[in-house]
Each structure stands twice: as structure tokens, then as C-alpha cells.
Amino acid sequence: MNAAKHHPSAEPSGISWWFEDALQAEGGQVASAVLTGELRVDVAIVGGGFTGLWTALALKERSPTQTIALIESALCGSGASGSNGGKVHGYWASLQGMAESIGEDAALAVARAGTRAQDAIRAFATTPGRDVWWREAGNIRVSTASAQDKKIDGYTSMARRLGVPDTAVALTAEQVAARCRSPVFRGGVLFPEGANVHPARLARALRMAAIEAGVAVFENSPMIGLDRGTPNRVRTPQGQIIAREVVLATNAALAGEAEAKPHLSVFSSYAVMTEAAPARLQQMGWAGDEGIADLRMFLHYFRKTPDGRVLMGSGSGPIAYGGNTADPALTQDPASAARAERGLRRLLPIMADVAVTKAWGGAIDISADRLPFFRTIPGTRIHYGCGYSGHGVNATYVGGQCLAALVLDVKDEWSSLPLCTRSLPRFPPDPFRTLGARAIRWGILACEEAEENEQSGPMLARALAAVPRVFGLRIGTR
Numbered sequence: 057m058n059a060a061k062h063h064p065s066a067e068p069s070g071i072s073w074w075f076e077d078a079l080q081a082e083g084g085q086v087a088s089a090v091l092t093g094e095l096r097v098d099v100a101i102v103g104g105g106f107t108g109l110w111t112a113l114a115l116k117e118r119s120p121t122q123t124i125a126l127i128e129s130a131l132c133g134s135g136a137s138g139s140n141g142g143k144v145h146g147y148w149a150s151l152q153g154m155a156e157s158i159g160e161d162a163a164l165a166v167a168r169a170g171t172r173a174q175d176a177i178r179a180f181a182t183t184p185g186r187d188v189w190w191r192e193a194g195n196i197r198v199s200t201a202s203a204q205d206k207k208i209d210g211y212t213s214m215a216r217r218l219g220v221p222d223t224a225v226a227l228t229a230e231q232v233a234a235r236c237r238s239p240v241f242r243g244g245v246l247f248p249e250g251a252n253v254h255p256a257r258l259a260r261a262l263r264m265a266a267i268e269a270g271v272a273v274f275e276n277s278p279m280i281g282l283d284r285g286t287p288n289r290v291r292t293p294q295g296q297i298i299a300r301e302v303v304l305a306t307n308a309a310l311a312g313e314a315e316a317k318p319h320l321s322v323f324s325s326y327a328v329m330t331e332a333a334p335a336r337l338q339q340m341g342w343a344g345d346e347g348i349a350d351l352r353m354f355l356h357y358f359r360k361t362p363d364g365r366v367l368m369g370s371g372s373g374p375i376a377y378g379g380n381t382a383d384p385a386l387t388q389d390p391a392s393a394a395r396a397e398r399g400l401r402r403l404l405p406i407m408a409d410v411a412v413t414k415a416w417g418g419a420i421d422i423s424a425d426r427l428p429f430f431r432t433i434p435g436t437r438i439h440y441g442c443g444y445s446g447h448g449v450n451a452t453y454v455g456g457q458c459l460a461a462l463v464l465d466v467k468d469e470w471s472s473l474p475l476c477t478r479s480l481p482r483f484p485p486d487p488f489r490t491l492g493a494r495a496i497r498w499g500i501l502a503c504e505e506a507e508e509n510e511q512s513g514p515m516l517a518r519a520l521a522a523v524p525r526v527f528g529l530r531i532g533t534r
């Protein structure tokens with residue numbers, strides 16, 4: 057094992073392998089305008105990640121005459137959208153949790169919206185000329201410890217119960233091994249709706265498509281103030297946008313907005329990328345393009361690239377106090393990067409001596425029921441969307457459609473979704489929220505690590521890990 061307990065081979069930063077590769081693929085020529093002076097438009101969008109960009113495209117498609125400006129504080133795709141695992145799947149794997157929190161019919165409605173999103177992202181990504189590495193072979197959750205085995209039946213029996221058995225198919229250990237061999241893989245469950253993408257190239261392609269559709273895109277133009285009114289005024293260091301409608305698509309930064317704050321907590325996720333090792337992938341028999349994740353609550357997620365690299369992520373990064381997205385622990389925590397690397401060496405031991413070339417972390421916007429929410433701030437024409445809870449590559453398309461419907465004030469298949477209409481559960485206020493979540497995280501991590509060694513966690517850890525279920529919270533619930 058190469059990674060010492062707290063020291064990854066590569067120091068983590070906030071810049072992903074994907075984003076560097078995407079900028080390189082653009083030839084280092086990143087033509088971006090900075091907002092200067094005053095601009096008057098119908099819609100101002102703040103944030104140039106998937107949410108902001110899909111919203112801009114949805115608006116242009118539905119109402120081509122709307123004038124739209126999008127501002128991004130750095131470069132489009134430099135946030136979570138260009139840093140993630142690139143695993144694209146909707147909500148079929150979330151049926152159980154959704155059925156508990158919003159009911160079975162609503163859960164099915166959200167999962168079907170995810171399928172519409174998957175179709176639309178596929179259509180965008182596979183348009184000739186877009187080299188965004190779209191590969192589609194489903195997503196597997198695999199058990200790597202006996203404590204994880206029982207979860208498999210939960211997925212498949214819920215899918216059967218809701219009349220959609222084909223969305224979650226149990227795999228025996230042999231069937232898992234036929235797709236990817238590892239001595240620690242046991243049985244699993246295949247969710248056929250699942251793809252991989254190069255997330256930063258997708259974000260940059262969306263930026264290009266938005267510009268081509270007539271959206272005025274400004275980068276290195278952070279919003280430094282928002283004066284609510286009719287119209288609203290969005291201020292940047294060198295300019296301002298006067299707009300009837302404003303969309304805040306700033307992801308975890310929304311934890312600082314009064315309306316979203318009670319419903320949003322800021323966690324983090326870390327990933328490592330190996331050097332290309334196609335021969336090792338062949339040795340494992342990992343010939344297809346399945347995305348894979350284990351069945352932990354703080355899961356390891358992994359996928360390969362067309363040139364034979366493996367990305368291994370660990371959704372177990374630190375929790376920011378009070379939702380502070382500037383907390384360096386969200387992007388520079390060596391222990392979390394080391395956890396992702398240990399996951400790589402344990403889950404795919406054939407990769408034991410393959411070098412890790414890059415490690416990075418990023419903020420995750422966790423909602424109290426682990427579902428995103430899209431809303432209009434009452435009494436204003438300011439709309440926002442967040443709460444993807446580490447699962448936003450597919451869901452941000454849904455977000456774009458929901459936010460476009462809210463901007464246009466139309467009741468349709470998107471704005472009628474529970475994502476726009478359900479009453480939102482709240483987190484307890486700080487300091488209880490952050491300190492409680494940190495304690496629970498510690499408890500769950502300790503239990504899950506012990507379970508990987510076929511032991512049970514220490515008593516205190518087990519007690520803390522049980523807290524969310526006792527209080528009916530989905531966060532941290534395994």
C-alpha cells in the first residue's frame with residue numbers, strides 16, 4: 057500500500073485533472089470576457105457551472121428572445137462541474153430514500169425526470185464535434201464487505217415494488233467479476249441508467265453552446281453584491297447587470313444566502329486520478345465503461361478514462377463550519393485525498409503500484425433530504441437551485457429546466473416536480489449543525505472502515521452513526 061494513513065501521493069488542491077485537461081484541449085486559448093460597465097438584460101445568471109449553463113440553454117430554447125447574461129467568478133467549469141467523478145446517472149438508485157422522504161409517486165416522478173435528463177445530456181454530449189468522452193454502460197454499486205451485502209436487496213426490492221424492476225438488477229459475485237475483477241468485490245447491483253463523461257470538457261462545451269445561442273458569458277466576473285428590486289442589480293468589481301430575473305446558480309455558496317441556509321450544509325468530496333494503465337485494466341477484465349461505487353454511505357466512486365486512467369473518489373471530505381465555502385479543508389485535506397487513494401489500492405489491488413498523478417477536493421452542497429431544490433425567493437424575481445448532495449451531473453440538467461420554468465413563470469412537468477414544490481426539511485442551527493454532522497461523520501467513517509475489515513466499529517462510533525436514523529434525518533443515514 058503506497059498511501060500512508062494521512063499522506064496521499066499527490067497533495068490535493070482545488071484544481072482537478074479534468075479542468076487542466078479541458079483547458080489544455082482548448083489550446084490554452086481561453087477567450088473570456090470580463091464584465092465592465094452596465095448591462096441591461098432580461099435574465100442574469102450567476103454561476104458558470106452545469107446549473108447556470110443548462111439554465112441559460114433551456115431559457116434560450118424555450119424563449120429565444122430573452123436577453124441573458126451569465127457571470128462566473130473564475131472560469132466556467134472551474135467549480136464542482138469541472139471537478140467531479142463524471143458519473144452521470146439519475147435517481148433510480150435513490151428510490152428507497154426518496155420514497156421515505158417524499159413518497160413513492162413523487163420518487164418515481166423524480167426518477168423519470170432524471171431519465172429525461174439523461175436522454176438530453178446524451179443528445180448534447182454525442183453531438184458531432186463535442187469530444188466530451190461520453191461512455192454509457194450503466195453504474196454498479198458493489199459490496200466490498202459483508203455489512204454492505206444487505207443493501208443490495210434494498211435496491212432491487214424497492215424497484216420491484218414500484219413496478220420498475222429493470223432499473224436495478226442484482227449481480228452475483230461472478231457477474232460482477234465478469235465486468236471488473238477484484239478480490240474484495242462481492243455481489244452488486246447494476247443500474248442500467250448510467251454513463252461517464254469528461255465533466256470539465258462537458259462544462260466547457262456547454263459554455264460554448266451558450267455563447268453560440270446568444271448568451272453573453274462573462275468570466276472572472278464575481279458577483280460582489282445583489283440589490284433586490286424591480287429590476288434587480290447584480291454588482292461585479294468592474295460592472296453591473298440590471299435584470300428583471302436573476303438566477304443564483306452558485307452551488308455550495310448558496311449556503312450563505314438566508315433563504316437556502318436552513319436547508320443546506322457544506323460537505324466535501326475528494327478524488328485522485330492515476331496515470332494511464334490500460335494493461336492493468338485489461339488484467340482486471342474491466343473492458344466495459346461501467347461506473348462503479350461501493351455500498352458505503354461515505355462511498356468510494358470510481359471509473360476509468362478512455363486512455364486507461366482510473367479516477368477514485370471518496371465522498372468523505374470534511375464539513376465546513378457554518379457553510380463557509382472558503383474553508384481550505386474543502387479542497388486541501390490530505391487525509392481525505394489519502395482515503396481516496398487507500399480506496400484505490402484496496403478496491404483495485406492490481407493498481408497497487410500505479411502512480412497517482414493528481415488529487416483534488418471540492419465542496420458538496422448537501423440538503424437535509426439529499427435532494428436538490430429549486431425555488432423563487434418569495435416576493436422577488438430571484439431564483440436559485442442547489443442541494444444536489446454530491447449527485448449533480450445528471451440533476452443539474454433537471455435544475456436548468458426547473459429554473460427556466462421558474463424564470464418564465466410557467467407550471468410544467470419540471471416546475472411541478474417535488475424538487476420545486478416539496479416542503480423542505482431543515483438542518484438544526486449552528487453550532488449544533490456542524491458539530492453534530494462532524495461527530496456523525498466521524499462515527500460513520502469509523503464504522504465503515506471497521507466493517508471493511510469485517511469488524512464492528514467502536515461503541516461510541518456506532519452510537520453516533522445511529523443518530524441520523526433516530527432523528528429521522530437522511531443525512532449520514534446508512
Ligand SMILES: Cc1cc2nc3c(=O)[nH]c(=O)nc-3n(C[C@H](O)[C@H](O)[C@H](O)COP(=O)(O)OP(=O)(O)OC[C@H]3O[C@@H](n4cnc5c(N)ncnc54)[C@H](O)[C@@H]3O)c2cc1C
Nearest residue numbers: 103105106107129135136137140141143279307418448449
Ligand atoms: C470531487 C467531486 C466529485 C463529484 N462527483 C460527482 C459524480 O461523479 N457524479 C455526480 O452526479 N455529481 C458529482 N459531484 C457533484 C457535482 O459535481 C455537482 O453537483 C454539480 O457540478 C453542481 O453544479 P453547479 O453548477 O450547481 O455548481 P458548480 O459547478 O460549482 O458551479 C457554480 C459556479 O458558481 C461560481 N460562483 C460561486 N460564487 C459566485 C459569485 N459570487 N459570482 C459568480 N460566480 C460564482 C463558481 O465559481 C462555480 O463555477 C461531485 C462533486 C465533487 C466536488
